[in-house]
Structure formats: C-alpha cells, structure tokens
Amino acid sequence: SAVISQKPSRDICQRGTSLTIQCQVDSQVTMMFWYRQQPGQSLTLIATANQGSEATYESGFVIDKFPISRPNLTFSTLTVSNMSPEDSSIYLCSVENRGLNTEAFFGQGTRLTVV
Amino acid sequence: TQLLEQSPQFLSIQEGENLTVYCNSSSVFSSLQWYRQEPGEGPVLLVTVVTGGEVKKLKRLTFQFGDARKDSSLHITAAQPGDTGLYLCAGEGGGSEKLVFGKGTKLTVNP
Numbered sequence: 001s002a003v004i005s006q007k008p009s010r011d012i013c014q015r016g017t018s019l020t021i022q023c024q025v026d027s028q029v030t031m032m033f034w035y036r037q038q039p040g041q042s043l044t045l046i047a048t049a050n051q052g053s054e055a056t057y058e059s060g061f062v063i064d065k066f067p068i069s070r071p072n073l074t075f076s077t078l079t080v081s082n083m084s085p086e087d088s089s090i091y092l093c094s095v096e097n098r099g100l101n102t103e104a105f106f107g108q109g110t111r112l113t114v115v
Numbered sequence: 116t117q118l119l120e121q122s123p124q125f126l127s128i129q130e131g132e133n134l135t136v137y138c139n140s141s142s143v144f145s146s147l148q149w150y151r152q153e154p155g156e157g158p159v160l161l162v163t164v165v166t167g168g169e170v171k172k173l174k175r176l177t178f179q180f181g182d183a184r185k186d187s188s189l190h191i192t193a194a195q196p197g198d199t200g201l202y203l204c205a206g207e208g209g210g211s212e213k214l215v216f217g218k219g220t221k222l223t224v225n226p
Binding site: 004006009040041042043045092094096100101102103104105106107108109111 | 124145146148150155156157158159160163165203205207213214216217218219
C-alpha cells in the first residue's frame with residue numbers, strides 16, 4: 001500500500017487564476033496519476049506523470065491547461081491554469097501497485113470551486 | 116473505449132436491509148476492483164477479483180466476478196450507516212493498459 005498526502009484539500013478560486021495541487025507519496029513510485037472527478041461522474045484520467053520525462057496527457061487534456069511537475073520519485077504537482085467555473089471538480093492524485101494485479105491508491109482529493 | 120456501467124446510480128435504504136450493486140461491461144477484464152469513497156476522501160480499495168466465477172467475502176460484503184469476467188456484483192448484508200459512500204468498480208485489461216472506472220453507486224444507509 002501507499003500513503004498519499006494531497007493538498008490543499010479544498011479551495012475556492014477566482015476565475016482566470018491558477019491553482020497548484022501537491023501530491024506527496026511515502027514511497028518511491030515510477031508513475032503518478034492525476035484524475036478529475038466531476039459531480040455524478042466517474043474518475044477521468046487527466047495525465048500520467050513520470051519522473052524525468054514529460055507527462056502523458058489523455059485525450060481532451062492539454063499541458064497548457066494542466067501543467068504537471070514530477071521533480072522526484074515521491075512528489076508531483078498539478079496546476080489548473082486560467083480557471084473557469086467548468087474546472088470546478090475534485091482532483092485526485094493516485095499511484096498504482098502493479099504486482100500480480102493493479103491496485104490503485106489515492107490521495108484524499110482536492111475539491112476545487114471556481115467562482 | 117472500454118466502459119463499465121454501474122447500477123443503480125443512487126441507492127437509499129434503511130439500516131438492516133440488504134442490497135446489491137452491479138458493474139457490467141461488454142469487455143473482458145483480467146481483474147476487477149471495488150473501491151469505496153467517503154465524502155472528502157479518495158477512493159479506498161476494498162477487493163480485487165481475478166478469476167471468473169470468483170466470490171470474495173469481506174465481513175458483510177460479498178463480491179462476485181462473472182464467469183466471463185465481464186461483470187461483477189457487490190452484495191451488502193444488513194447494511195449499516197457506516198456503509199454509506201460512493202462505490203466504484205474499476206477494471207484492468209479489457210484492451211486498455213489503464214484502469215477503467217465505472218461512474219459509481221452512491222449508497223446512503225439511513226439509521
């Protein structure tokens with residue numbers, strides 16, 4: 001298992017501003033994942049953050065809007081840039097234990113409200 | 116695109132009742148997982164099922180993987196208010212190297 005600390009846990013932001021979410025893992029991991037969870041919706045993968053290389057973004061998500069940093073094997077940040085009310089959501093960071101079967105572990109999430 | 120359909124989307128029951136939540140797909144998965152997410156928290160893994168027809172029990176929770184590995188169910192016996200939360204199924208495989216999540220079932224158990 002992995003213990004993941006994510007902050008902030010919630011924030012209310014003005015439209016047009018940016019928010020950086022931090023994710024700290026208690027062990028070294030190769031990949032970290034960032035998800036968005038909108039009300040009533042499933043978890044949607046935004047991007048996969050690999051240490052030492054650029055993040056890999058899923059369809060519909062771009063680096064200019066969601067820049068990601070991965071400076072070492074235990075830490076990552078996701079920035080939500082130039083926010084609009086449509087960005088209001090829960091953002092989750094995750095790591096996976098890819099043993100015999102893949103098991104995901106999540107941070108507590110960041111509830112973002114853009115006004 | 117692999118999809119996992121969960122039903123029902125919402126469920127509100129009284130303490131002591133039994134319930135079943137379903138997770139269905141047209142794709143075959145190598146494994147399927149169930150998570151529970153409480154308000155203000157991230158999802159927490161409950162169980163992983165791997166073999167077609169497999170049944171796993173976790174106290175009052177019973178998980179079953181379909182014979183064809185395309186569907187799964189979660190049955191809760193004598194539900195308690197502490198069972199309240201969002202239950203998510205997630206599949207591995209099915210033609211994708213990424214985990215695929217269902218939309219979730221929001222369960223409310225009233226005292």
